[in-house]
Amino acid sequence: MEALPxxxxxxxxxWRGTTYRNSNLLGRATFSEGVAKLSTQSKSTPIxxxxxxxxxxxxxxxxxxxxxxxxxxLVLAEINSLPVDNVxxxxxxTMPVIAVAMATKQPIDVYSSGSGGGSVFSDSDLDVIxxxxxxxxxxxxxxxxxxSTESIVLVHSSTSLCEKVSSREAAI
Numbered sequence: 001m002e003a004l005p006x007x008x009x010x011x012x013x014x015w016r017g018t019t020y021r022n023s024n025l026l027g028r029a030t031f032s033e034g035v036a037k038l039s040t041q042s043k044s045t046p047i048x049x050x051x052x053x054x055x056x057x058x059x060x061x062x063x064x065x066x067x068x069x070x071x072x073x074l075v076l077a078e079i080n081s082l083p084v085d086n087v088x089x090x091x092x093x094t095m096p097v098i099a100v101a102m103a104t105k106q107p108i109d110v111y112s113s114g115s116g117g118g119s120v121f122s123d124s125d126l127d128v129i130x131x132x133x134x135x136x137x138x139x140x141x142x143x144x145x146x147x148s149t150e151s152i153v154l155v156h157s158s159t160s161l162c163e164k165v166s167s168r169e170a171a172i
Contacts, residue, residue: 001075004040006047014053017066031058031067032074032084093120101134108136111143 026034034055038047058070069089077084090096097120101108110120117136121129129136 001039001078002043003047004071004075006037007038007052007071010047010049010052010108014052026056026058028070028073029056031056031070032077033069035074037164094125097136098129098132101129101136102132105134108134109139109142109143110136111139111141 038051038055041047041051055067058067070084072089073087073109074084076082076089077087080087088096088099097108097110107112112119119140121136121138124136
């Protein structure tokens with residue numbers, strides 16, 4: 001996204017809070033559409049703080065989402081050729097796995113690769129997670145090249161956690 005530097009230099013001050021005015025809540029998808037339109041406009045007209053304010057608010061509380069996280073998810077979606085609705089960011093390396101496990105109720109195989117590989121969970125973590133009714137198994141190295149139909153495969157690297165599930169793909 002070529003317009004990202006201009007957008008970041010024009011961030012409105014009210015984006016920097018933790019609770020937002022809720023008169024113009026758009027949701028992540030609609031907010032992202034506005035960002036995409038604004039990014040194409042930037043080729044002919046500079047992006048201003050007023051333009052950024054006019055985008056509205058993606059969600060009303062920082063813990064749900066914010067314009068910053070939605071902007072990040074939009075960029076990650078573009079990089080990974082995914083719809084923004086399939087990209088979620090977490091300030092944690094463990095919560096994405098737990099979120100997928102709780103949402104799908106399917107076994108999860110987590111493969112750790114890249115620098116700083118190693119298991120995402122300790123044995124005691126896995127024991128607690130099993131009490132939630134989900135099975136998470138951690139593996140070292142790359143996942144098998146054949147797709148599993150019996151579990152969800154998550155690949156954890158030092159920079160991202162990406163999920164690939166049959167024809168449905170998501171970045172976490």
